[in-house]
Amino acid sequence: MASGSFEGIEGDLNLSPHRAEWTRRNIGGETRRWLDEDARYFLHQVLSTPCLDVLAHADGIYLEDIEGRRFMDFHGNSVHQVGFGNPAVIAAVKAQLDALAFCTRRYTNIPAVELARTLARITPGELGKSLFCPSGAAAVGMALRLARAVTGRHKTLSMWDSFHGASLDAASVGGERMFRGDIGPLLPGTEHVPPPDASRCALGCGGRCDLRCAGYVEYVLEREGDVAAVIAEPVRSTPAIPHPDYWPRVRAACDRAGALLIFDEIPQCLGRTGKMFACEHWGVVPDILVLGKGFGGGILPMAAIVTRPELDVMADRALGHYTHEKNPVGCAAALATIQYIKREGLVERARALGAHALARMREMAGRHRLIGEARGLGLLLGLELVRDAETRERATEEADRVMYRALERGLSFKVSAGNVLTLTPPLTITEAELDRALAIVDECLTEIEASGGS
Numbered sequence: 001m002a003s004g005s006f007e008g009i010e011g012d013l014n015l016s017p018h019r020a021e022w023t024r025r026n027i028g029g030e031t032r033r034w035l036d037e038d039a040r041y042f043l044h045q046v047l048s049t050p051c052l053d054v055l056a057h058a059d060g061i062y063l064e065d066i067e068g069r070r071f072m073d074f075h076g077n078s079v080h081q082v083g084f085g086n087p088a089v090i091a092a093v094k095a096q097l098d099a100l101a102f103c104t105r106r107y108t109n110i111p112a113v114e115l116a117r118t119l120a121r122i123t124p125g126e127l128g129k130s131l132f133c134p135s136g137a138a139a140v141g142m143a144l145r146l147a148r149a150v151t152g153r154h155k156t157l158s159m160w161d162s163f164h165g166a167s168l169d170a171a172s173v174g175g176e177r178m179f180r181g182d183i184g185p186l187l188p189g190t191e192h193v194p195p196p197d198a199s200r201c202a203l204g205c206g207g208r209c210d211l212r213c214a215g216y217v218e219y220v221l222e223r224e225g226d227v228a229a230v231i232a233e234p235v236r237s238t239p240a241i242p243h244p245d246y247w248p249r250v251r252a253a254c255d256r257a258g259a260l261l262i263f264d265e266i267p268q269c270l271g272r273t274g275k276m277f278a279c280e281h282w283g284v285v286p287d288i289l290v291l292g293k294g295f296g297g298g299i300l301p302m303a304a305i306v307t308r309p310e311l312d313v314m315a316d317r318a319l320g321h322y323t324h325e326k327n328p329v330g331c332a333a334a335l336a337t338i339q340y341i342k343r344e345g346l347v348e349r350a351r352a353l354g355a356h357a358l359a360r361m362r363e364m365a366g367r368h369r370l371i372g373e374a375r376g377l378g379l380l381l382g383l384e385l386v387r388d389a390e391t392r393e394r395a396t397e398e399a400d401r402v403m404y405r406a407l408e409r410g411l412s413f414k415v416s417a418g419n420v421l422t423l424t425p426p427l428t429i430t431e432a433e434l435d436r437a438l439a440i441v442d443e444c445l446t447e448i449e450a451s452g453g454s
Ligand SMILES: Cc1ncc(COP(=O)(O)O)c(C=O)c1O
Pocket: 134, 135, 136, 137, 138, 140, 163, 164, 165, 166, 233, 264, 266, 267, 292, 293, 303
């Protein structure tokens, strides 16, 4: 069995020969000039530079580049639950720009209050008090700060291979070497445990989860004795879907140990998984829920923490003094997004379309030797590619090839963990569009398998 630990590679490695081939075949002179200008004036960093293409437009499920090529976007950085350029969100943003475009500290505004009140209504359990900020990493930082203030402790428990943001505090609880390594000391007391991933269990359950991962969390919480918080995504984007008893057991262990449970739902909140919040699949309510990405309607940078009123304990200290803490335009976008999701029934839609897609992906898995497993929760879908069904050796090169062949055919998505085709379309997608995208993946797999790829 392949090792459970893997340094997360996002798949769009700059040196990929398949990427080079795609660029050679598709990038014309005008695009080349803008890519060169981008490379000249932006600081470079892994996974961002050099850029792939130059976008001119995005609407619904589509990206359009400056040469008029259109791609179905099944990645969207997880911001596009309501589709790109959603007219209801744009109208709300435009109206708010005319009414009140910024809110100076010590003042409040109606969209901000309405948004906090709406979150109190739609989040599970007693969650009812919010604070907003402009990025997911900043929201994770606020959650960690609040956990310290509430518990008087500083240690955290989080998952290897996880990502919670690129700032130093968020990277400290993250579990990916790319963000933790070669950058000097991180926060002290950030302990890590293996993620609940039965298909690649670091604790050796061999695919038949017997919850030894939950037992490990219980053990560490008890032995450490002074952990402030467990922070994790309820479901990662690979997607590895934890056992039904995993989160209830971790919740109970946190309660016994006096630790808070922080759920980072930055990419998966607002309907993606077929529930408004992913934690609802396990019936577990965290002490702090962290939201972001699509919370700003795919237009504005918006993130939030939502917690129980009893945890409102920092009135005389700074929790998250962000300049755009109550930005009325961002709040108007978030409110319009939530209203749109509810009005259009996008949560139910994600559930139904996700079940349809998963059935089709499982049927594909029966025909393609490269597919090791088809997984999904709502419209969070993944096809894990392996070279050998028995050893589960990761088919990383093949996954990269599928990604660029699919891009050639007008479908954009991301590869997670090196070998998982991660498919996260807007929740507004039609069944026909979803079928077309899966047909593209199917064709690419057929082509690669025929050419000798595993
Ligand atoms: C699970 C998770 N947490 C936090 C973040 C950080 O969010 P942001 O990029 O808005 O800082 C991300 C971003 O990819 C994420 O996927």
